[in-house]
Amino acid sequence: MASENGESGGGSWKKMVDDIKKVFEFKQVLGTGAFSEVVMAREKTTGKMVAVKCIAKKALKGKETSIENEIAVLRKIKHENIVALEDIYESPNHLYLIMQLVSGGELFDRIVEKGFYTEMDASRLIKQVLNAVNYLHDMGIVHRDLKPENLLYYNPHDEAKIMISDFGLSKMEGTGDVMATACGTPGYVAPEVLAQKPYSKAVDCWSIGVIAYILLCGYPPFYDENDSKLFEQILKADYEFDAPYWDDISDSAKQFISSLMEKDPEKRFTCDQALAHPWIAGDTALCKNIHESVSRQMRKNFAKSKWRQAFNATAVIRHMRRLQLGSSLGSSFGGSMSMDQPGQTPMPAKSMSVDCASLSRKDCELMTPLLYGVGSRPCLVGSGQSIKGFLFRH
Secondary structure: OEEEOOOOOHHHHOEEEOOHHHOEEEEEEEEEOOOEEEEEEEEOOOOOEEEEEEEEHHHHOOOHHHHHHHHHHHHHOOOOOEOOEEEEEEOOOEEEEEEEOOOOOEHHHHHHHOOOOEHHHHHHHHHHHHHHHHHHHHOOEEOOOOOHHHEEEOOOOOOOOEEEOOOOOOEEOOOOOOEOOOOOOOOOOOHHHHOOOOEOOHHHHHHHHHHHHHHHHOOOOOOOOOHHHHHHHHHHOOOOOOOOOOOOOOHHHHHHHHHHOOOOOOOOOOHHHHHHOHHHHOOOOOOOEOHHHHHHHHHHHOOHHHHOOOOOHHHHHHHHHHOOOOOOHHHHHOOOOOOOOOOOOOOOOOOOEOOOOOOOHHHHHHOOOOOOOOOOOOOOOOOOOOEOOEEOOO
C-alpha cells in the first residue's frame, strides 16, 4: 500500500505507493492531457470520492522546482470556498495530486439555468469570492487568474457554495515582493499586468470587479475583436455602465465595481474594503429579478461556440509588441518560445491558452495549472489552461 516518505526537504509530504489503484478505485476520466489526466476516484478505505490528478514524472523533468512551488501553494490552503489539495502520492513513474471533488458546474452555467436572479444573489456570490481571496492574500498568496471559469459550485444543490479552483498561476508573495510576470486572462487581467509593471495582490481585486460587472449585466466590460484595441481598453480602464443594461442596477453596485476596477492599484479597493462596502455588507443590493436580461447576454457573450473559437498566439504577441509593453516580454514567456513562428491549430477549450507553435507539447502540459487544468480538453471540474504563465480567454 502507501507509506509516508521520510526524506527531509521538499519530498517529505509525499506518500510513496507502488500502485495507486491499491489505494483508489478509478472511476471516470474527467480530463486528459499529453502527460497527465484527472480521474474521478473512490478511496477504498473510506469510500470518499475525490479527483486524482495523475502526472507522469517524465513530464516533470527539469521543472521540479516549479511543480514543488505550486504544490507548496496548494498544501497551505484550507478554506471552505477553495478547492483543497487533500493528499499527494508518488509512485516510480507518477505523481498523484488528490483533490477535493467539485461537481456543481461553472458559475455562468448555473445563473443561466436559474429562473430568478437578483443583485442580492450576485452580491452573495461576490462576498464568497472576496472572503476566499482575502484569505489567500492574508497568507501572502496571489491567485492571478481569477475568472468565472475558475469559480465552481461545490455540488448541484441550489444553495451550494462557490469554490475557487485553478492555482496554476498563483504565487507566494514575499515581504515587500512585487511580481512582474505577464499572466492571467486579458478580459480579466489588471492594467498593470498588461503594462508589464510590477504588481501584487491588487490584481485579484481588479479581476473580482470584472466578474461582478459581468454578473450584473451578462457581458464583459472589455471586448474587441481586435486584440490591440482590447488591450488598449484595459490599459485605460475604459469601460462604461451602458444603457439599457445597467438602468435597473443600483448606484451602489456601480460604485462598488468602480472601486475594484480602479486603474490605479494604489487607489483600488482591497478585499477588506470591498467586504465592508454597503453592496456586500449592507442592504443596498436590490432584489429585483434581472435574470432575463443577464441570462440573455450571458448566452450571447459566453456561448460554447465562442469559447471554442481558435485563438492565434503569435498574433497576440505581435500586438503586445506593437503596444510596446516592455522589452522583457519575451523572457516572461520563457526562453523556449519563438515569437515569429507560425501558430499551429489550437485545441478547443472554454479558456483558450496562448498556443505557441514552438512550445513543445511537453512544455504546454507542464505549464497547465496543477489544479484540475489538464491539457486542452474541458473537464467537469475546471477547464482553464495556461502556457508559460500567460492565459487568454477568447
